[in-house]
Amino acid sequence: MIKKNDEKISFITAVGANGEGIVKEEGCVIFLPFAFLGEKVRYKVLKVKKNIAFGKVLEVLVPAEERVKPVCPLFQKCGGCQLQHIKYTEQLKMKRKTVADCFHKIAGIDPEVQPTVRADNPYAYRNKLQIPVADRDGETVIGFYAENTHRVIRTDKCPIHPDWAEKIIAVFNEYIKEFHIKGYREDTNEGDLRHIVVRAVNEQFIVTMVCLKENIAGTDFLYDRLKDLFGKVTLYLNVNDARTNVIFGKTFRLIGGESTYVASMGKIRYEFGVQSFLQVNAEMSEKMYKKVVELAAPDEDSVVIDAFSGAGLMTAMLAQKAKKAYGVEIVPEAVKCADSLARFNNLSDKMENICGKCEDVLPALIPTLKREFGKVTLVFDPPRKGVEANVLSAASEAGVDKIVYVSCNPATLARDVGLLVGSLKEVDGAIVKSENFTPLFTLQYVRPFDFFPQTRHVESVVLLERQTAGMNT
Numbered sequence: 223m224i225k226k227n228d229e230k231i232s233f234i235t236a237v238g239a240n241g242e243g244i245v246k247e248e249g250c251v252i253f254l255p256f257a258f259l260g261e262k263v264r265y266k267v268l269k270v271k272k273n274i275a276f277g278k279v280l281e282v283l284v285p286a287e288e289r290v291k292p293v294c295p296l297f298q299k300c301g302g303c304q305l306q307h308i309k310y311t312e313q314l315k316m317k318r319k320t321v322a323d324c325f326h327k328i329a330g331i332d333p334e335v336q337p338t339v340r341a342d343n344p345y346a347y348r349n350k351l352q353i354p355v356a357d358r359d360g361e362t363v364i365g366f367y368a369e370n371t372h373r374v375i376r377t378d379k380c381p382i383h384p385d386w387a388e389k390i391i392a393v394f395n396e397y398i399k400e401f402h403i404k405g406y407r408e409d410t411n412e413g414d415l416r417h418i419v420v421r422a423v424n425e426q427f428i429v430t431m432v433c434l435k436e437n438i439a440g441t442d443f444l445y446d447r448l449k450d451l452f453g454k455v456t457l458y459l460n461v462n463d464a465r466t467n468v469i470f471g472k473t474f475r476l477i478g479g480e481s482t483y484v485a486s487m488g489k490i491r492y493e494f495g496v497q498s499f500l501q502v503n504a505e506m507s508e509k510m511y512k513k514v515v516e517l518a519a520p521d522e523d524s525v526v527i528d529a530f531s532g533a534g535l536m537t538a539m540l541a542q543k544a545k546k547a548y549g550v551e552i553v554p555e556a557v558k559c560a561d562s563l564a565r566f567n568n569l570s571d572k573m574e575n576i577c578g579k580c581e582d583v584l585p586a587l588i589p590t591l592k593r594e595f596g597k598v599t600l601v602f603d604p605p606r607k608g609v610e611a612n613v614l615s616a617a618s619e620a621g622v623d624k625i626v627y628v629s630c631n632p633a634t635l636a637r638d639v640g641l642l643v644g645s646l647k648e649v650d651g652a653i654v655k656s657e658n659f660t661p662l663f664t665l666q667y668v669r670p671f672d673f674f675p676q677t678r679h680v681e682s683v684v685l686l687e688r689q690t691a692g693m694n695t
């Protein structure tokens with residue numbers, strides 16, 4: 223029997239969904255972060271739960287060929303990256319397997335998964351920095367959380383962010399020192415500053431300091447320092463005094479700069495603000511949007527609904543080719559940005575941006591457009607939790623012709639695809655496998671995109687097409 227604190231030597235025989243090595247020993251599956259397939263490791267068992275255990279590698283006795291030296295000195299301490307010790311080409315293969323495994327295990331289907339689209343820049347790719355500020359024994363510390371904890375590890379720079387991140391952290395450290403700003407204490411819900419959030423596009427920066435109260439010392443000093451460094455920069459103060467993991471509170475106060483900026487992707491000019499969603503990897507989102515348009519293949523006879531449309535970039539690319547594209551998005555600021563985008567690009571007649579929840583809007587919108595226009599394509603790009611069941615059934619019942627589903631969570635993607643294809647069904651609120659089913663949609667294409675190199679995360683794009691009568695998956 224495997225027990226806590228056992229020390230053992232074994233070979234890694236599999237890799238888990240989070241990139242961790244897996245050992246099977248004495249009837250127990252042991253997960254070992256930062257170990258790779260084929261490696262011989264000495265490890266210590268930290269936790270045992272029935273026949274599953276979690277351990278820590280003490281020494282890599284025989285390293286895998288795919289092992290490389292991590293770039294970041296904080297790797298394995300900070301929870302941001304999980305795969306820096308693995309060659310980039312191998313990371314791509316792992317992500318392809320993760321997606322295939324989710325379809326197999328969750329939806330009971332085995333589509334051909336295309337090779338992962340690689341990032342040209344596997345480092346310095348993030349255009350968004352989101353970093354906590356904590357009080358550690360009276361000292362204010364800016365840094366990332368250690369894996370699975372809220373313990374902040376001091377960080378001055380991070381290789382998956384461009385150089386600007388290091389400069390902004392340095393300015394905040396100077397400001398904290400100058401004005402004796404206190405970091406956040408989760409245990410007492412006290413402090414001045416709890417998060418710094420930065421969005422950078424085309425050399426324009428929106429910086430938000432998330433504070434416990436609205437009035438905090440030195441904000442003009444901070445804005446001036448940021449402006450000296452970056453030129454086009456906006457500083458917001460967001461107030462969040464709730465005990466919560468949600469980063470932003472409701473109130474934003476503009477300290478200095480423009481409230482939104484205009485940027486461009488290819489030939490499309492778009493607006494972005496502090497609250498509207500933008501993909502974190504511009505290079506990969508451009509590649510992914512092109513693939514979505516190719517798969518949706520809109521033409522002058524078809525309308526497209528871009529569900530979960532953010533600031534409207536993808537809606538615009540679809541609208542350029544379709545009879546009309548409808549974006550549906552919950553955040554009002556994002557919808558305003560999408561309206562500006564439509565004007566900038568002369569798409570106001572071809573693009574309609576609806577502010578609302580997809581689960582409220584789509585069950586009526588899909589059948590209405592289907593009746594009016596005949597050919598309707600749906601594009602989904604939901605948050606990690608996936609698409610609500612009533613939206614999936616509306617898509618099935620109204621006779622949508624095609625669905626392109628973009629997802630940052632292969633598990634909820636597999637679940638939703640299973641429900642659309644019919645390999646899964648809902649029984650009394652639970653999702654179960656369905657043995658004999660007549661497929662409504664067939665899964666035609668699955669392609670992972672590496673939006674998040676060095677981390678376990680993966681984006682995917684899939685195409686589902688309505689099944690014609692009599693065909694089987």
Ligand SMILES: C[S@@+](CC[C@H](N)C(=O)[O-])C[C@H]1O[C@@H](n2cnc3c(N)ncnc32)[C@H](O)[C@@H]1O
Nearest residue numbers: 499501530531532551552553579580603604605
């Ligand atoms: C993953 S993002 C995709 C955004 C956009 N497609 C893009 O590429 O920038 C998901 C978007 O869904 C929005 N959202 C979240 N829940 C929603 C809901 N229930 N109904 C409509 N939009 C929602 C979020 O505000 C966010 O903009």
